[in-house]
Amino acid sequence: MNQPAPPILHEDFDRAQDHLKIVAARGTRQRGWNSRLLWLLIGPGILAFLGENDAPSMLSYAATGAQFGIGFFLPFVILTFAIGFVVQEMAGRIGAATGQGHAALIFARFGKFWGGFAMLDLAAGNFLTLVAEFIGIRAGLGFFGVPPALAVGGSIVLIALAVSTSRYWTWERITMVLALGNAVFVPVALLAKPDWHQVGSALVTWSPLHGGFKPDTITLMVADIGATVTPWMLFFQQGAVADKGLTASEIGGARLDTIIGAVLAAGFAIASIIATAPLFSHGISAANFQAAQFAEALMPYIGHTGAALFAIGIFEAGLVAAITISTSSAYAYGEVTGSAHGMNSSIRDGWPFYLVLLGSVCTAGGLILIPGAPLEDIIILVNVVATLAMPPALLFLITLANDREVMGEHRNGLWWNIAGVTVTIFMILSGLLYALTVLMPHLFG
Amino acid sequence: MDTELTSPAETLPPTALQIAAGQYAARRNIVFQRVKLSPLMRIMLWSLRIYVVVMLAVVVIQLSRLIRP
Known part of the structure; x- marks a missing residue:
């Protein structure tokens, strides 16, 4: 007996419209x-990687440059972005191959x-990170004398405006323009007048x-790894690829998108390290610096x-991370509950999706306005x-990327599995190593 | 003449947009069945679950040290 055709929703037409543009662009050979x-x-x-160059990450990089200079950490950061590429490529490929x-x-x-555990990790991690994003928003605008309530409230309004279009394409372009603002760290690095010979030498050697491997150093190294790979990025990129309507024939394009994102984000992360390196070379202790104190110390x-x-x-x-992280929470919620979940969903169909998205940013933003909270x-x-939280997420990811029924011919090859398992x-x-530094710090001198 | 019998959508052949939208709707509704987890997979899942719980306890210890005046 034939199954009835599934209902075609507004979001399906939007995706189809976007996909036909891709097909048309591929079919033409005009200049x-x-x-x-x-x-x-x-x-x-691009959004996953620039979204992950978030406030805590840029501050981790800033702390890295201020405490250790550029020698060790520039190649280390490049390594972490290579790791990020291996992981995100799989998420993008699964999204394009399955549309889910x-x-x-x-x-499924x-x-x-096990799905519940994955959601618990995601929800807890996302909420904690969202709080940190609003600390960054408050601190960044606080430098200009903007009151915390206005900084938080204004940012929430901006996020609401970006998602209110009910159109993935428009939302994606608005968020990408905002995300490319991450390039602001490049002129900051140039103003720090770095010794380019030293930078070049640090990159190749x-x-x-x-000071060797001490507990604080290892914590910062682990923070720098977490600044590049994190569970929400997997949920976000796979969900966004499906929401955008990319299919198996666009896997190459999705991979190129991931490479561009990784390269841009690595460049901006390196710029942040170079920007704060003068604090290191002038012997200024930045071990306890928080948020806007870097800007003041760098003046x-x-x-x-x-x-x-x-x-x-x-x-x-x-701001950008608050958009992408809350979107990853909303995607996951919609996928698990079976409700409409996508930026192409109308407000009427996808109200639970938009409620989770905006509810999480409002709660996190509200929390940082509590006076005296040690956040x-x-x-x-x-x-x-x-x-x-990454190892269990990676196990799910690698297993799905090898799932013959889900991925078909697009499943992982041998080298990609070696890379994934190594990561x-x-x-x-x-x-x-981090646990050892906390529980047995005497081992590290 | 009864113009209410058929709508244009029913009389005209489907456009490329309608076909593509139908394909997206079908794709969105694919249901993958649950797989039976092998013993090795179960061991790995439980090990990593315990790993995360222990590591979060370590973070709480570090956080309590940071917050302590």
Whole structure:
């Protein structure tokens, strides 16, 4: 007996419309078709990576540059972005091959019990990170004297405006423009007048770590790893690829999008490290610096303009991440509950999706307005938590990427599995090393 | 003449947009069945679950040290 055709919703027409543009761009060989096709395909990968260059991450990089200079950490950051690419490529590929989100597939293939754990990790991590984003937003705008309530309230209004279009394409382009604001760290780095010979040398020769491996150093290294790979990025990129309507024939384009995102984010992360390196070279202790204190401390070396740009960068990083992280929560919620879940959903169909998205940002934003709450301390630890929560997320990801029934011919090859398993072992070992520094600090001198 | 009998959508052949939208609707509604987890997979899932719980306890210890005046 034939199954009745599933109902075609508003979101299906939107996706179809976007996809027909891709097909048309691919079919033509007029001048500039390559650029046109690239323009249509990019989005989820860039947003995942630039979204992860969030306020806690940029502050981790800033703390890294201020405490250790550039010698060890520039190549280390490049390594973490290579790890990020391996992981995000799989998420993008699964999204394009199946058209389904990460949470939906985990629930379908592993069942509610394991799916529930994955959701618990995601929900807890996302909420903690969202709080940290609003700390960044408050601190960044606080540099200009903007009151916290206005900074938080204004950001929530901006986020609501971006999602109110009920159109994935429009939302993606608005968020991408905001995300490219992360480039503000490049002029800040230039204002720090770095020794380019030293930067080049640091990139090609991996210098030993200044001061050796001490507990604080290892915490910062683990935070830098968590600044590049984190569970929400998997849920976001796979969900966004499905929401955008990319199909198996666009896997190559999705991969290119991921590469562009990783390269841009690595460049901006390196710029943040270079920008704060003068604090290291002038012997200024930045071990306990928080949020906007970096901008103020940098002022003598990069001027008021540079410090203002740094503060804008922290605000922008927090704002974009608040959009992408809350979107990943909303995707996961919609996929698990079976309700409409996508930026193409109308407000009427997808109200639970939009409610989760805006509800999470309002709650996190409201929390940081509580006077005296000791929230600044969590900002670096947020990235540490992300690193610690990654191994189970990677196990789900690699298993799904190898699932013949789900992925068909697009499942992982041998080398991608070797890379994925290596990344997982690296993350587990990083977590264990961090635990040792906390529980047995005497081992590290 | 009864113009209410058929709507244009029913009389005209489906457009490329309608076909593509139908394909997206079908794709959205694919249901993958649950797989039976192998013993090795169960061991790995439980091990990593315990790992996360222990690691979060370590984070709480560090956080309590940071917050302590």
